[in-house]
Amino acid sequence: MNRLQLLGRWTAERMTVFVAGVVLVYMFLPIFFVGLMSFNDPTSRLAYEFQGFTWDNWRDPCSPVGMCDSLVSSLQIAFLATIGATILGTLVAFALIRHRFRGRAPTSLLIFLPMATPEVVMGSSLLALFSSAGLAGNLGFWSILVAHIMFCLSFVVVTVKARLAGLDFRYEQAAMDLYANEWQTFWRVTFPLVFPGILAAALLSFSLSFDDYIITNFNHGNTITFPMFVWGSAQRGIPPQVNVVGTTMFLIALLLVLSTGLLQRRRSR
Amino acid sequence: MSVADVGETLEGRTGKPPRKRARRSGWSTGYLLLLPGLLWLLVFFVAPTIQLAATSLYDSAGSLEAGYAMTWSFGNYLDALSTYREQFVRSLLYATTATGLALLLGYPLAYAIAFKAGRFKNLMLMLVIAPFFTSFLVRTLAWKSILADNGAVVETLKSVGILAPDGRLLATSVAVITGLTYNFLPFMVLPLYASLEKIDPRLLEAGKDLYANGFTAFRKITVPLSMPGVVAGTLLTFIPAAGDYINSELLGTPRQYMIGNVIDNTFLVQLNYPIAAACSVVLMVVVVVMVLLYVRRAGTEDLV
Numbered sequence: 001m002n003r004l005q006l007l008g009r010w011t012a013e014r015m016t017v018f019v020a021g022v023v024l025v026y027m028f029l030p031i032f033f034v035g036l037m038s039f040n041d042p043t044s045r046l047a048y049e050f051q052g053f054t055w056d057n058w059r060d061p062c063s064p065v066g067m068c069d070s071l072v073s074s075l076q077i078a079f080l081a082t083i084g085a086t087i088l089g090t091l092v093a094f095a096l097i098r099h100r101f102r103g104r105a106p107t108s109l110l111i112f113l114p115m116a117t118p119e120v121v122m123g124s125s126l127l128a129l130f131s132s133a134g135l136a137g138n139l140g141f142w143s144i145l146v147a148h149i150m151f152c153l154s155f156v157v158v159t160v161k162a163r164l165a166g167l168d169f170r171y172e173q174a175a176m177d178l179y180a181n182e183w184q185t186f187w188r189v190t191f192p193l194v195f196p197g198i199l200a201a202a203l204l205s206f207s208l209s210f211d212d213y214i215i216t217n218f219n220h221g222n223t224i225t226f227p228m229f230v231w232g233s234a235q236r237g238i239p240p241q242v243n244v245v246g247t248t249m250f251l252i253a254l255l256l257v258l259s260t261g262l263l264q265r266r267r268s269r
Numbered sequence: 270m271s272v273a274d275v276g277e278t279l280e281g282r283t284g285k286p287p288r289k290r291a292r293r294s295g296w297s298t299g300y301l302l303l304l305p306g307l308l309w310l311l312v313f314f315v316a317p318t319i320q321l322a323a324t325s326l327y328d329s330a331g332s333l334e335a336g337y338a339m340t341w342s343f344g345n346y347l348d349a350l351s352t353y354r355e356q357f358v359r360s361l362l363y364a365t366t367a368t369g370l371a372l373l374l375g376y377p378l379a380y381a382i383a384f385k386a387g388r389f390k391n392l393m394l395m396l397v398i399a400p401f402f403t404s405f406l407v408r409t410l411a412w413k414s415i416l417a418d419n420g421a422v423v424e425t426l427k428s429v430g431i432l433a434p435d436g437r438l439l440a441t442s443v444a445v446i447t448g449l450t451y452n453f454l455p456f457m458v459l460p461l462y463a464s465l466e467k468i469d470p471r472l473l474e475a476g477k478d479l480y481a482n483g484f485t486a487f488r489k490i491t492v493p494l495s496m497p498g499v500v501a502g503t504l505l506t507f508i509p510a511a512g513d514y515i516n517s518e519l520l521g522t523p524r525q526y527m528i529g530n531v532i533d534n535t536f537l538v539q540l541n542y543p544i545a546a547a548c549s550v551v552l553m554v555v556v557v558v559m560v561l562l563y564v565r566r567a568g569t570e571d572l573v
Contacts, residue, residue: 009483013385020381023374024396027454030411031403037414048414092306099299110307114314116504116560118512120529121553124536125321126313128546131333132320150313153306211405213515214529218536230406234519238410246407253402257395 031250038243048238057240064239070229071245077141077225078210081148085209086202088149089156090194096157097164114154122151123218130219139221147215152205159204163197207253318553325546333540342543349547353531357551360527363442363517364510367449371457371506372499374450379461379498380491383468397458405452409519412448413439416520440522448516456505464498465491500567504560511556528552 041052062068092111095101114122126147130136135143171193175185213227220228230242327337329345350357382393400408415422416438426432438444468491476486514529523530528548535545 012483016377016381017385019377023378026374026451027397027400029415030408030451031400033411033414034403034407037411048417049420050414088306088309091302095299095302099302101299101303107303107307110310110315114310116508116557117553118508118556120512120514120532121549122314122317124532124545124549125317127536128324128542129317129320131542132324146313150309153309157306207401213406217533227404227406230404230410234410242407246403250399250403254399257399261391261395
């Protein structure tokens with residue numbers, strides 16, 4: 001290999017890493033700005049530039065009217081939607097992997113379609129259904145919850161299914177050979193092995209539900225979720241406290257992910 | 270939760286249905302397990318979609334208070350398409366551009382994580398999924414600060430001469446596409462990573478033993494083997510991008526509006542349900558047809 005080729009290879013190798021680094025910066029730039037703007041002391045409500053440093057936003061995060069209420073609604077909806085979607089989706093995943101039934105192809109299609117449908121279509125069709133059923137005046141917490149369970153469900157099915165499909169069936173056979181009955185085998189062997197998949201699905205559901213604006217916007221009635229609050233205030237000027245919430249969420253997620261990573265490492269040791 | 274699980278999930282490849290493994294414990298259990306979930310989807314996904322299609326054929330002269338009459342007005346579709354053709358075209362254009370850019374940016378990142386990251390692999394994957402957990406809207410609004418008229422980015426571009434002295438980024442197509450690309454990039458990176466990570470390094474060694482140089486090996490081995498990830502990533506980026514209207518609303522102006530803005534506005538502000546529903550149905554059909562054609566062309570079945 002001559003020197004030119006070596007040089008070419010060296011740059012090619014470094015190039016990928018360099019480009020990857022730039023892309024990571026691109027992905028993190030907004031989060032950095034969210035953190036920065038959480039300390040902003042804006043002179044006008046419509047300012048998007050950093051104008052002065054203050055601790056006030058962190059000291060009193062709930063001062064914008066309605067923000068913390070919206071946060072509470074979002075957390076409640078996300079929590080209930082996660083439970084609902086995780087239970088329903090896990091059952092479906094078990095059926096798909098572990099049981100025979102007629103109509104496997106249409107079932108898979110039905111689970112795939114919500115993921116292939118733009119949110120604006122799902123949101124508007126739910127509104128069309130609710131209003132044709134005469135429920136347009138009663139939309140609120142329940143309709144948001146129903147919608148969130150619907151769009152989280154498919155993601156749960158796919159996540160749990162992936163875990164279940166990769167599971168070694170021989171563990172369960174071994175348990176049965178050792179005189180465990182089906183119930184014991186399920187709770188002592190199968191469930192613990194599938195649990196990481198279920199947990200991943202639940203976390204995914206939670207973040208999907210908590211973050212949803214588009215579907216919620218069509219079916220929210222008088223209930224204001226956090227994304228709805230942010231959208232509404234974007235027209236009038238964003239209070240910097242919104243960025244405090246954003247930063248806090250990011251830090252909690254980071255902590256959660258890092259600690260599960262550490263736990264996994266310790267367990268695998 | 271392992272990060273690879275998420276990647277695997279998003280890649281959509283979940284293994285084949287293991288028919289041999291089906292339990293002997295009665296086939297009715299399968300139906301019982303499926304019932305609640307499928308019922309939920311039938312009532313809150315299928316029924317609404319049917320109602321949406323029906324609404325799109327109502328007489329658009331009706332109103333929400335007076336009620337709509339079913340008149341099989343296929344003319345609603347002509348109305349919707351002729352009035353909002355611009356927004357339809359723009360949506361597809363923006364979504365395609367953003368998807369292309371996300372692939373261009375996401376591939377090197379996924380490649381670096383899979384092959385170059387070494388012991389930082391998990392950390393880098395965590396960094397990729399971390400933005401998922403900060404509110405979508407808050408992150409999109411942060412781009413408003415980044416691209417602000419007298420912000421660092423605009424000033425730099427002006428001083429290099431890329432941007433005219435009176436030019437701006439905010440409220441342009443560039444801003445909207447930047448936002449779209451940014452928001453859906455993780456959906457591209459994770460499936461790409463999941464398929465790259467599965468590649469057996471011995472295949473690359475074998476290629477090199479057969480006198481392939483680095484680039485040839487990449488082109489003939491790595492790229493074909495990562496195709497399932499490319500397909501899944503492209504779909505997961507394109508579908509939400511085509512229907513999105515958060516980026517065009519927050520980072521653009523009405524001149525950047527996409528079809529999502531139109532649907533939102535026609536449904537919720539104009540309250541013209543038939544025309545809005547027609548737009549929605551067109552968007553759904555266009556996306557589903559494009560997805561099916563693309564999946565067939567790329568030759569990856571078994572997506573679910």
